[in-house]
Amino acid sequence: KQEVTQIPAALSVPEGENLVLNCSFTDSAIYNLQWFRQDPGKGLTSLLLIQSSQREQTSGRLNASLDKSSGRSTLYIAASQPGDSATYLCAGSMNTGFQKLVFGTGTRLLVSP
Amino acid sequence: DAGVIQSPRHEVTEMGQEVTLRCKPISGHNSLFWYRQTMMRGLELLIYFNNNVPIDDSGMPEDRFSAKMPNASFSTLKIQPSEPRDSAVYFCASSPYGQPQHFGDGTRLSIL
Numbered sequence: 001k002q003e004v005t006q007i008p009a010a011l012s013v014p015e016g017e018n019l020v021l022n023c024s025f026t027d028s029a030i031y032n033l034q035w036f037r038q039d040p041g042k043g044l045t046s047l048l049l050i051q052s053s054q055r056e057q058t059s060g061r062l063n064a065s066l067d068k069s070s071g072r073s074t075l076y077i078a079a080s081q082p083g084d085s086a087t088y089l090c091a092g093s094m095n096t097g098f099q100k101l102v103f104g105t106g107t108r109l110l111v112s113p
Numbered sequence: 114d115a116g117v118i119q120s121p122r123h124e125v126t127e128m129g130q131e132v133t134l135r136c137k138p139i140s141g142h143n144s145l146f147w148y149r150q151t152m153m154r155g156l157e158l159l160i161y162f163n164n165n166v167p168i169d170d171s172g173m174p175e176d177r178f179s180a181k182m183p184n185a186s187f188s189t190l191k192i193q194p195s196e197p198r199d200s201a202v203y204f205c206a207s208s209p210y211g212q213p214q215h216f217g218d219g220t221r222l223s224i225l
Contacts, residue, residue: 034213041218041221043204043206043219044156096211099161099163099211103157106155
């Protein structure tokens with residue numbers, strides 16, 4: 001059974017720091033990977049997705065990379081802001097579409113002004 | 114774009130009662146997903162539909178849980194009878210087939 005671990009489980013940083021969130025899969029045979037953001041009381045918002053032929057994606061201050069050989073992904077957040085405070089979840093799809101997602105345990109991020 | 118709409122947003126009921134959660138997917142999306150989120154187990158896929166047909170229900174925990182999608186614009190997740198351990202946030206998501214999913218804001222369910 002696929003298990004997804006995210007490290008750290010929680011992170012508290014001052015505004016302006018660059019930070020890295022980690023995600024690892026016990027089974028490296030994943031096709032696509034997504035990073036989501038979840039705000040309290042809300043659903044998930046997709047931030048970045050890396051499709052099977054890609055190794056990384058960038059959007060603004062966010063960069064995500066995927067190493068399929070090791071089953072590891074990282075989410076890099078540059079120049080963090082208080083508005084980045086949320087829980088970040090990674091998810092891998094075990095088939096060619098984005099149908100059967102397996103989610104990580106999440107990293108709760110707090111960015112202080 | 115109205116997004117995925119779930120109702121109710123919050124539900125508190127006593128154990129043994131029937132609970133029905135509702136979901137309206139984004140118009141034009143032909144895949145629909147039900148998830149459960151708890152502190153202990155995180156976010157788990159319960160069941161998903163393509164073109165109103167259940168494709169994979171291997172995540173449904175017990176026979177007390179059932180899901181239906183009578184048409185392209187409506188789905189229900191039913192728990193009967195409910196138990197305290199069913200307390201969780203239940204999310205519905207939809208997507209065009211094979212594309213990234215869009216999530217609703219969830220239903221927070223408390224079984225007393």
